[in-house]
Amino acid sequence: VNVQQLRYIRETARRGFNLTEAADALHTSQSGISKQIRLLEFELGVEVFVRKGKRILGLTRAGEGAVEVIERALLEIDNLKRHAADYSVADGGRLIVSTTHNQARYTLPSVIEAFAREFPTVQVELRQVTAQQAAQSVLRGDSDVAIATTALAEAPGLVSFDCFSWRHVVVAPDGHPLTRTRAPSLAAIAAYPIITYSPEFTGRSQIDAAFAGAGLTLDVRLTAMDADVIKTYVARGLGVGIVAETAIEDGDYVKKLDGSDTLFAPSRTKVALQRGALLRSHAYRFIELFAPHLRASLVRRASLGPVGAKPLTEEERTLLSQTPDFTALYRQAAAQKHAAA
Amino acid sequence: VNVQQLRYIRETARRGFNLTEAADALHTSQSGISKQIRLLEFELGVEVFVRKGKRILGLTRAGEGAVEVIERALLEIDNLKRHAADYSVADGGRLIVSTTHNQARYTLPSVIEAFAREFPTVQVELRQVTAQQAAQSVLRGDSDVAIATTALAEAPGLVSFDCFSWRHVVVAPDGHPLTRTRAPSLAAIAAYPIITYSPEFTGRSQIDAAFAGAGLTLDVRLTAMDADVIKTYVARGLGVGIVAETAIEDGDYVKKLDGSDTLFAPSRTKVALQRGALLRSHAYRFIELFAPHLRASLVRRASLGPVGAKPLTEEERTLLSQTPDFTALYRQAAAQKHAAA
DNA sequence: ATAACTTACGGTAGACGTAAGCATC
DNA sequence: GATGCTTACGTCTACCGTAAGTTAT
Numbered sequence: 208v209n210v211q212q213l214r215y216i217r218e219t220a221r222r223g224f225n226l227t228e229a230a231d232a233l234h235t236s237q238s239g240i241s242k243q244i245r246l247l248e249f250e251l252g253v254e255v256f257v258r259k260g261k262r263i264l265g266l267t268r269a270g271e272g273a274v275e276v277i278e279r280a281l282l283e284i285d286n287l288k289r290h291a292a293d294y295s296v297a298d299g300g301r302l303i304v305s306t307t308h309n310q311a312r313y314t315l316p317s318v319i320e321a322f323a324r325e326f327p328t329v330q331v332e333l334r335q336v337t338a339q340q341a342a343q344s345v346l347r348g349d350s351d352v353a354i355a356t357t358a359l360a361e362a363p364g365l366v367s368f369d370c371f372s373w374r375h376v377v378v379a380p381d382g383h384p385l386t387r388t389r390a391p392s393l394a395a396i397a398a399y400p401i402i403t404y405s406p407e408f409t410g411r412s413q414i415d416a417a418f419a420g421a422g423l424t425l426d427v428r429l430t431a432m433d434a435d436v437i438k439t440y441v442a443r444g445l446g447v448g449i450v451a452e453t454a455i456e457d458g459d460y461v462k463k464l465d466g467s468d469t470l471f472a473p474s475r476t477k478v479a480l481q482r483g484a485l486l487r488s489h490a491y492r493f494i495e496l497f498a499p500h501l502r503a504s505l506v507r508r509a510s511l512g513p514v515g516a517k518p519l520t521e522e523e524r525t526l527l528s529q530t531p532d533f534t535a536l537y538r539q540a541a542a543q544k545h546a547a548a
Numbered sequence: 549v550n551v552q553q554l555r556y557i558r559e560t561a562r563r564g565f566n567l568t569e570a571a572d573a574l575h576t577s578q579s580g581i582s583k584q585i586r587l588l589e590f591e592l593g594v595e596v597f598v599r600k601g602k603r604i605l606g607l608t609r610a611g612e613g614a615v616e617v618i619e620r621a622l623l624e625i626d627n628l629k630r631h632a633a634d635y636s637v638a639d640g641g642r643l644i645v646s647t648t649h650n651q652a653r654y655t656l657p658s659v660i661e662a663f664a665r666e667f668p669t670v671q672v673e674l675r676q677v678t679a680q681q682a683a684q685s686v687l688r689g690d691s692d693v694a695i696a697t698t699a700l701a702e703a704p705g706l707v708s709f710d711c712f713s714w715r716h717v718v719v720a721p722d723g724h725p726l727t728r729t730r731a732p733s734l735a736a737i738a739a740y741p742i743i744t745y746s747p748e749f750t751g752r753s754q755i756d757a758a759f760a761g762a763g764l765t766l767d768v769r770l771t772a773m774d775a776d777v778i779k780t781y782v783a784r785g786l787g788v789g790i791v792a793e794t795a796i797e798d799g800d801y802v803k804k805l806d807g808s809d810t811l812f813a814p815s816r817t818k819v820a821l822q823r824g825a826l827l828r829s830h831a832y833r834f835i836e837l838f839a840p841h842l843r844a845s846l847v848r849r850a851s852l853g854p855v856g857a858k859p860l861t862e863e864e865r866t867l868l869s870q871t872p873d874f875t876a877l878y879r880q881a882a883a884q885k886h887a888a889a
Numbered sequence: 890a891t892a893a894c895t896t897a898c899g900g901t902a903g904a905c906g907t908a909a910g911c912a913t914c
Numbered sequence: 915g916a917t918g919c920t921t922a923c924g925t926c927t928a929c930c931g932t933a934a935g936t937t938a939t
Binding site for chain 3: 566567568578579582583586599601602603604
Binding site for chain 2: 286297
C-alpha cells in the first residue's frame, strides 16, 4: 500500500470513475493510474471498482467501504502536513476561507484585518461562494473554513459551530414616512413595495413566514442576491428594504427603522470545519477572532473527534454551543475600539 | 510522504528512539530508517526527533503531535487492509483475542466453540495475558479484541463495553460445615482459613473491602493467580475459597455456598477495542456471541467514532451500555442448550 | 571502546510515461 | 468511429542494503 495509490482511487471515485479525468487532475498519466489501482486491488485481494470490459462503472460493495477508509487515511496525511507546517519556519502559512456575500462583505472585513495584523506572514484567501459550495469545499479539503448562515449543519463530514445570531431589519430612505414612526408594524411595512433577497437566499423564508403569519401579502418589487444591491435601490426610493442587520453600516444612505429587528425570526451564522481535520493553529485563531466564544483549543478538540484526544467535558460543550447576539457582539467590539482610541 | 516513512517514525518512537531496534523490528536496515526519517523531516520542514550529535533522544514538540497523527494515519491504512480482507475470498481470516485467565478458562471456551462452528475458516488465536497487557496489545494493534475485568476502561485510545457483571462466591469442600448452613455470613466465613486471588488480581480489593466493612480480619492462607489453583487447594481441605462465580463448573470437587454471591460487590467484565479501528466483521460477531446485547453493527459504529459514520442515537447508546448479570446470561445459554438437545 | 546514528555508494525494484491494443458506447 | 481502460515496453528515479565514517556514552 502506498499513498499515491490511495490518492488515485479517491480521485477516480470523485471524478465519476473516469481514469482519464482523474489522471489530468493529478497531473499524471492515466496508464499509471490504471496500473497502480490494479496493483492495490491485487494486494488487498479485492476489486474496488466495478468494471465492464474496459470501462469502470462504479464501486463494488467492498469498494464503497474502502473509499471511506481511504478518505480518512488521506485526511490524516493532510493533517500531518498541516501540523508540520504549523511548526515549520519556512512556511509562512495560508488560510482559505469560503463564505457567502453577507459575511465577506460585512462581518469579515474587520476580522480579516485583525487577523492580518496578528499573522502578517499568513496569506488569507477569501472565496465568495454559495453556502452549499462553501460546505462542499471544506468537505473536500479545498478550503479550511466555511462561514455561512445556512446549509452548513447537514453534512455528516462537517462539524459546525454557531457564531452569532442576527435578525432581518427594515431599511428605508431618509425622510421616508416609516422613519417617523416608532417601531413600525408588519402591516405598516407591507403597505409599501418591498425590496429584499431572492427566494432561494439567506433566510428569505423567515421574512415570508413573518408576513404570512400576520396574514399579509407582500408586494415584492425587486429581489437581489445581496444587501448592497437592495440598499442601492432602497436609497433611490424604489421601495422599503428588508436586509440582514449585519449589512447595516455607518455610511449607509438608507436608515434602519428602529424596532424593526424584532419583527423576524433570528438566523444563526455558523462556521464549519471538516470533521477530523487538524488545521493550522492560525485557522483556529481566525475562528476565535470571528466568534470569541469559540475558543481555539476547544474548537480544535471538538472537530478532531475522540480518536486520540480526550472528549469535551459537559462544561466545555456548553461553552461552545452558546450563540451570542450579533448586536451585542458588535457593541462590544465598538466599545473596545472606542477604549483603544 | 509515503507509508514506510510513517511506519519508521512510529516504530522508532515506540522502541524508545532506538533506530537499530526499530530496524530489527521492521526487518530492514537501520541506515534506511535513518535516511527515510530525515527525508520526511525535510519534506515536512520540521524535525520530528530531538538529536544530540548522532544520538536520538526523544520527540520535539512538533514531533509529539506528528506521532499522534501518524498513528491515526497508519491505523486507517490497517483499517483498509482489514476491510478488504473481510471481502477477500483468499483470506480466510484471523482473530486475535487477548484476555485473562478467568475468561480464557471459564467464559470463553463455549464462545470460541460456537465461533469456530460459525466461521470454520477463521483462525482464532487466544492469548492469555494480564489485563494490562491485553489493553496494551489492543492499543498497539497487535490483537483485535481484549477481554478483562479491570484496566480496560482507562486508556483514551480504547473503547470498552460492559459484557456482564458477576460476583465473587465462596466455595468449600463437600461436607464442610459451611455447606450445611443456608446463606452463611461474612463472619461465619472469616472463621475459616481463606484461599483466594493474589492481592494485585481480579477484584481482590472487593473481597477485602467486604470483610473490612464488616470489621472482620481474614486469615488468608494461600493466594493464587487463578481459580483452578484455588479450587484445587480448597478441595484438599486447606481452607475456604473465594473465587469469581464464573469459575464455578459442573464437575467441580468443591461446592459453591448458596447465597454467598450476595456478600461481595459486583465486577464487570469488559471487552475493549482500539478506538477508531475497523475490525473484520467476524470480530464484531465474536463480541456478539460473548455478550449478545453488544450488537455487531452498534459496536462497530461506536468504536469507529463520528468521522465518516453517523453518531449513535440515545436509544442505541443505552442498548450498548446495559450490563446483564452473568448468572442470567448463563441460565439463558443453558436453557437454549437444553432446548436444542 | 563501544554503541549508535549518519553518509557514501552501488544494485535493483518499481513508478512513470509513451505507444499500441482492445473493449464499450 | 470515438472514448476510455489495459497491456507492453523502455527509462529513470528512488529505495534498500552494505560498508565506512563520525559522534556521544
